[in-house]
Amino acid sequence: MQRRANPPTRSAAAAATPLIAKIAGRATVAATPLTAKIASRANATGTKNNTPASRSAANIAPATTTIRSGQATRSTSRSRQTPTATLRGRPPTSQATRASTTQTQLAEAIEKLRKKEDELGVANWTITELKQKLAEAEELSEVRLKKNVELESVVRHLHDENVNLKGKIRVQLRFRPLAKDEMLTNQLAIHTDNSITWQLAGRKEPKSAAFQHIFKDSDTQLDVFDQVKDLIASVVHGYNVAIFAYGQTGSGKTHTMRGSVQQPGIIPNAFQMLFDMKNALQDIGYEISYSASFVEVYNEAIYDLLATNRTKLTMSDHVREQFIRMPIDEMQAINNFLRKADAKRTTAATKHNEESSRSHAICLLFVNSSNKFSGTSTSSTLSLVDLAGSERIDTGLHHKHLLAEEGKKINTSLLHLKNVLRDIRSNQSHIAYRNAVLTHLLRDSLGYGNSKTLMIVTLSPSALQFDETRRAVEFAVEVSEARIGTATAQRKRTVSDSSSSTTGSLGAPVTNGLRRSFSQHSIINL
Ligand SMILES: Nc1ncnc2c1ncn2[C@@H]1O[C@H](COP(=O)(O)OP(=O)(O)OP(=O)(O)O)[C@@H](O)[C@H]1O
Incomplete structure (x- = not known):
């Protein structure tokens, strides 16, 4: 000096x-x-x-x-x-x-x-x-900058290791609160721990599986975002990330992904966080640019939600190049983008018999990042997906307008998604991405290369929805590292509400102090 x-x-x-x-x-x-x-x-x-x-x-x-x-x-x-x-x-x-x-x-x-x-x-x-x-x-400032860049690379490395430790495919469950019209029904026993137990009628032993995280019905949108923000941040470091919300109609998929103005979900929170990251990282030599598309997969065809006219796009390896991309270079751009996509989705919902809950809504954020000091540059994509309702087509749930063909396509598409995730998890050499538009379109974020996938399975707490909830939990088990085991202890109670048509019970292994109070809601155990 x-x-x-x-x-x-x-x-x-x-x-x-x-x-x-x-x-x-x-x-x-x-x-x-x-x-x-x-x-x-x-x-x-x-x-x-x-x-x-x-x-x-x-x-x-x-x-x-x-x-x-x-x-x-x-x-x-x-x-x-x-x-x-x-x-x-x-x-x-x-x-x-x-x-x-x-x-x-x-x-x-x-x-x-x-x-x-x-x-x-x-x-x-x-x-x-x-x-x-x-x-x-x-x-x-040169010395400080160099130190910051070094520090950032260490933090990034630790962050990546942390994200990697959680696995390529991770699954979390989220219970929503009882809806007003469900208040008089029994509530399933929901546990705040990360394991869940259910019992089928006629079976002696209850089943149980542990997941990375289970959100209870009182958890807020920010509680959810806190759990997923590290994964989302890794998109700036070159990882392709996909987050899906899977569950039956009305279980809280849209609430979790999009949310409302008062309770913003993962999509607006992710945009906000990445926007803040861009500004913060600029000081240590990063140049980051974002652009975003919003599309819908309905009946195995793709529709661009940012396009003025609803035009059908046919799936191909290069279909993304046809998507309208809005630059996300200022805060106002985020709001404009979401407003535009929301408007299209709402219109589609009225015009096409609530088609929105029967289509997969896919928000894509494209990230280009480079660092002038380290000389590195990356391109990656964050895919945030609100899947079509997972309920079986013969359950009659919210299905007044559901066409058989439509329902079949949804089920097939979700089945292919499950197969792809299961094959990735078991390290299969061939993954059948092309069997469905959804998996084909999101290939680079589904186990491909350095991608990371999170499935949030949204669940109804109503005992009346036991079957759909159990099926969703089984789906979660299949695509995750979770293994279904036998719960060693399961307190059994008799149904207090005999009018319930529920055919099993869902809860947590009994451990003192961990189980919710069931004084108002009985565990159903037929
Ligand atoms: N965790 C939650 N906390 C509070 N309200 C919730 C929660 N999850 C869902 N809801 C409310 O439940 C209702 C149904 O949720 P939502 O529309 O997100 O379901 P969905 O699974 O997306 O249904 P669809 O498949 O029809 O789109 C909404 O009114 C939503 O605000």
Whole structure:
């Protein structure tokens, strides 16, 4: 680090700084012809008259010389005094008077010049010091930047390891609260732990499976986002990430993914977080750009929700190139994007017999990231998917308008998704992505290369939905690392509400203090 300069003394500044030397030189050049003129005039007069005035005028030259050599204060004061003293007591002549006036003016000019010299010396020192400070600050910020980049790469590495430890495919369950019209029905026993137990009618042993996380009905949108934000952040580091919401109609898929203005879901929260990350990472050399598309897969065809007219796009390896992409370069762009997609989806829902809950809604965020210090650059995609309702087509649940063909396509598409995830988990060499539009479209985020997948299975807590809930839990088991085991202890209770048509029970292994209070909601155990 450079040492800070001390403010120079006036004479040192004059001697050391080229600027001052130049000015001193200029002052000499400026002063010399004048003094020379005065001196020569005085000499000329002196030759004729040999008056003391000519001698005193000749004395001026040493004063300018003295300034150049840096002895300005002492010499100048002498030069200011001398002419007057020399002339005092002698009969003034007009030439002598002129010479004296000129000398006085010259002395004043020299004094002014000296002051300017002083000022310039200080200014020059200030500039030098500022330059030094700037160099120091630059050096410091360079060091800090390098450290930050190193630190960021360590954090990133740890983050990636942490994300990897959780597996390529992870599954979490989320119970929603009882809806108003379900209040009078029994509630399934929901556990806050990460394991879940269910019992089928006629079976002695209850079954149980553990999951990475189970959200209870009182968990908020932010509780959910907290659990998934690390995974989402890894998209900036080049990972393709897909998050799916899977569950029967009305179980909370749209609430989880999109949410509402008051309770924003994963999509708006993810956009907000990534937008903030972009700004924060800019300071350590990252340049990140986002753009987004929103499409729907309905009846095995793709529809662009950002397009003005609803046009069917046929699946191909390059179909994404046909999607409208909105740049997400400012906060307002996020809101515009979501508003546009929401409007299209709502219109589609009214026009096409609530088609929206029978289509897969796919929000794609494309990320390009580069770092000028490390020289790395990545391109990745975040896919956030609100799947079509998973209920069986023969259950009659919210299915007044469901066409048999439509239902079959949904079921086939979800079945293919399950097969793909299961094959990825068991490391199959061939994965049949192309069997359905959904898996084909999201191939790069489904186990391909460095991708990571999260399935959030949304569940109804109503005992009336036991069958669908159990089926969804079984789906979750199949696509995750979870293994269905036998629960060693399961408190059995008799159904208090005999009108319930439920055919099993869903709860957690009994451990003191872990089970919810069931005083109001009985565990159903037929
Ligand atoms: N965790 C939750 N907390 C509070 N309300 C919820 C929660 N989950 C769902 N809801 C509410 O339950 C209702 C149904 O949820 P939602 O529309 O998200 O279901 P869905 O599975 O997306 O259904 P569909 O398949 O028809 O789109 C909505 O009114 C929603 O606000």
